Amino acid sequence: MFSDPRILIVRCKALRIDFYVISAHAPYVKSPTNFKEACEWWVQFSKAVCDTCEQGIPVLAGIDGNYTVHEDASTGVGDVRRIGEPPPQHSSVCDFLNKSKFLIFNSFKENSQHEFSRGVPSHIPPKGSIFDAICIDHFVGSHNVTCKVNSITQCCELTHVQAADDHIPISGLFQFPPACGVTAPIPRKKVRYDRASLGDPVKGKEFINILNALPVIDCNVGNTSHCHILQNNVHSALCEAFPATKIKGKSFITSETFKHICEASDFKKKRCKLFKVFKNAPLWAVFGVWANKSWRCKWSPIWVFSSFSKLHAWAKAGYAIQYLNTHINGMLKLEALAFFSESADSVVSSFNNGDSKQFFGSINSVLKVANNKSATPKCMRVIDSHTGQPSQSVVQEKHAFRRNFSSLMGASFARLNLWFKRIAALARKGIIMLPRMKSMPFPPCLIFLIVS
DSSP states (O other): OEEETTEEEEEEEOSSOEEEEEEEEOOOOOBTTBOHHHHHHHHHHHHHHHHHSOTTSOEEEEEEOSOOOBTTOOTTOOSOOBOSOOOTTHHHHHHHHHHHTOEEGGGSGGGBSSOOTTOOOOBOOTTOOGGGOBOOEEEEEOTTOEEOTTOBEEOTTSOOOOOTTOBOOEEOOEEOOOOTTOOOOOOOOOOOBOGGGTTOHHHHHHHHHHHHHSOOOOTTSOHHHHHHHHHHHHHHHHHHHSBOOOOOSSTTOOHHHHHHHHHHHHHHHHHHHHHHHHHHHHHHHHHHHHHTOGGGOOOOSSSSOSOHHHHHHHHHHHHHHHHHHHHHHHHHHHHHHHHHHHHHHHHHHHHHHTOHHHHHHHHHHHHHHHOSSSSOOOOOOOBOTTTOSBOOSHHHHHHHHHHHHHHHHTOOHHHHHHHHHHHHHHHHTTSSOOOOOTTOSSOGGGHHHHHO
16 A cells, blocks of 8 residues: 555455554654654654545554653553653654544553553663663554553564664554445355254264364464364364265266266365465465464475475376366266167157157156256147147247147238247337247237237
């Protein structure tokens, strides 16, 4: 959103969150008479924040302010502040806080983990020790950001020199409100286990055994992450103990071919899962090194891939998918040809024998396989009186209806057909509108016109 050598403003926006994160480094006052740069920077920082950040969206800033909070600063300053003569940039800081209506979170006593009368120490003076550290780094943000009570403290997990003119990292826990006006539903996971078999005692016992065999979650994991891990463990155990029954898409597929189709599907899922691990491995490695928590990430000298075994499994899955797809396509073609050949023989034999029930049953089975929809298609049951044969298409069915209608009404079939062609041409041009009625082959309001 905005960047310069001393200011970085980033907007984090997703389905349910929307907030700004700011990192800034204010210049220090070089001498009691040389403070123009520091004062001008706070004015520039205030303008950058007001011009970049939209009104009402939460803002949280971590600022190396080179400034200690003093009395009579702003309404956004708490009870942890220093007494005495304020630094030269004090008025510029007050103008920034009043204009943006921001809070300095570490200036409130209830937000600090320990009772520091002058704030959480974050900087060791040039001619001092760690015991002389002062608070010049601050968490600043808008009123709609909540700081967890007793959460701001020195971050001992990040190493520092602890020498003169060195900064001590500080950390805090903050909560952002959900984004306003969001109506899109959170996508739910697809249920990949068989809910009908949850009452099976054998599978239930297997489910309990799978849960007992899972590793214990580390105590260093936070509450939210702990809940997510538990949820994923329970879902994966349900999928393993109560696998969903796969149904064949076409009736002519043999059991052996369907078994290969299921194997190919499992290999594709495995390949996607491994690719997701490879994609997230560098991110975990970076955060693990940054946070000095090696238990959060596992990586090897292979860039992107987390281990050799997963790399080999990913490659094997790709070769298996390629082989199975070639084999499945060939088998499906052969089985489809055999099915349609057998169905054609059945249609011909039933028609020659005069068995109408078997005849229409054979046609329905072929149409059901050829149709992509799961519903049973409507079979053509109209016998053309002119030829004495069943209609083979929708057009022939309409002609049979029209021929029968024209004979009943004493009209000419040729004139009736011509009338319908003219009406269809007018409908295509948008001159007339025809009602859509599936039960009749033509609009009833045109009967009198056609007969006359």
